[in-house]
Amino acid sequence: xxxxxxxxxxxxxxxxxxxxxxxxxxxxxxxxxxxxxxxxxxxxxxxxxxxxxxxxxxxxxxxxxxxxxxxxxxxxxxxxxxxxxxxxxxxxxxxxxxxxxxxxxxxxxxxxxxxxxxxxxxxxxxxxxxxxxxxxxxxxxxxxxxxxxxxxxxxxxxxxxxxxxxxxxxxxxxxxxxxxxxxxxxxxxxxxxxxxxxxxxxxxxxxxxxxxxxxxxxxxxxxxxxxxxxxxxxxxxxxxxxxxxxxxxxxxxxxxxxxxxxxxxxxxxxxxxxxxxxxxxxxxxxxxxxxxxxxxxxxxxxxxxxxxxxxx
Ligand code: 6CS
Numbered sequence: 001x002x003x004x005x006x007x008x009x010x011x012x013x014x015x016x017x018x019x020x021x022x023x024x025x026x027x028x029x030x031x032x033x034x035x036x037x038x039x040x041x042x043x044x045x046x047x048x049x050x051x052x053x054x055x056x057x058x059x060x061x062x063x064x065x066x067x068x069x070x071x072x073x074x075x076x077x078x079x080x081x082x083x084x085x086x087x088x089x090x091x092x093x094x095x096x097x098x099x100x101x102x103x104x105x106x107x108x109x110x111x112x113x114x115x116x117x118x119x120x121x122x123x124x125x126x127x128x129x130x131x132x133x134x135x136x137x138x139x140x141x142x143x144x145x146x147x148x149x150x151x152x153x154x155x156x157x158x159x160x161x162x163x164x165x166x167x168x169x170x171x172x173x174x175x176x177x178x179x180x181x182x183x184x185x186x187x188x189x190x191x192x193x194x195x196x197x198x199x200x201x202x203x204x205x206x207x208x209x210x211x212x213x214x215x216x217x218x219x220x221x222x223x224x225x226x227x228x229x230x231x232x233x234x235x236x237x238x239x240x241x242x243x244x245x246x247x248x249x250x251x252x253x254x255x256x257x258x259x260x261x262x263x264x265x266x267x268x269x270x271x272x273x274x275x276x277x278x279x280x281x282x283x284x285x286x287x288x289x290x291x292x293x294x295x296x297x298x299x300x301x302x303x304x305x306x307x308x309x310x311x312x
Pocket of ligand 1: 008009121146166167183184185
């Protein structure tokens with residue numbers, strides 16, 4: 001069969017590289033083919049999710065940043081300073097986490113989705129028009145976030161004016177000053193040229209970008225055991241590949257940004273400067289529990305335990 005797989009980035013960005021590896025593995029091990037649909041060809045993140053739920057697409061990559069309304073617990077990835085920025089730790093965590101591989105798998109299943117994998121895309125950095133050395137500097141800054149209620153709360157707690165928008169409106173929004181800031185992993189700041197419309201890159205260490213790949217559940221359940229195994233193995237081998245692929249990526253892409261725009265100011269906040277962002281985290285965690293109740297609390301606790309278990 002020909003299977004359709006849509007993702008939120010271009011073919012040469014991290015989600016596209018993952019999808020390409022997945023496709024190669026499926027096609028090498030079966031008679032099936034995988035047709036890839038990069039960002040923009042079928043709409044925004046919300047559109048491709050609808051298409052996957054409807055069974056028009058067999059596979060979809062949608063980041064929890066856009067899945068919050070569908071699966072409130074998926075907002076847990078936006079509790080600041082919950083995830084480490086250490087990529088080796090993250091690589092172990094996503095692979096071994098019970099919260100991800102069991103608990104979230106059930107929650108996605110309730111929405112007609114078979115969760116195949118979650119993987120990291122790198123530490124997110126804030127890019128802004130003015131310097132950010134503390135929460136005070138975000139006062140009056142309209143800061144674009146993915147359409148996720150908890151991410152809105154996080155930026156409110158950081159002192160900004162959060163503005164949820166789909167990705168397609170971010171470059172233009174910064175250019176026309178409708179928004180004055182946004183966050184994304186370093187590779188994406190270069191590949192999307194978002195550095196052209198912001199002058200400051202600030203690393204606060206508050207999060208790593210998480211993404212998720214899933215299959216339409218009816219489609220997946222209808223596969224025979226051999227095909228299920230091929231899909232699972234393709235997802236796992238693409239995971240190992242994407243973790244390797246990203247080693248050194250943030251550094252190389254940051255260098256490309258500063259080469260292209262020498263006047264860009266890049267700042268890694270000190271522990272002291274991070275204090276107000278870290279204080280805000282407790283408030284956001286409380287909000288998360290308020291929004292998701294016992295189920296959210298259980299997943300948060302499990303996630304913390306999984307992070308500890310994979311620390312070294
Ligand atoms: O900020 C966003 O909306 C986008 N960021 C990344 C790294 N991937 C896709 C997503 O749409």
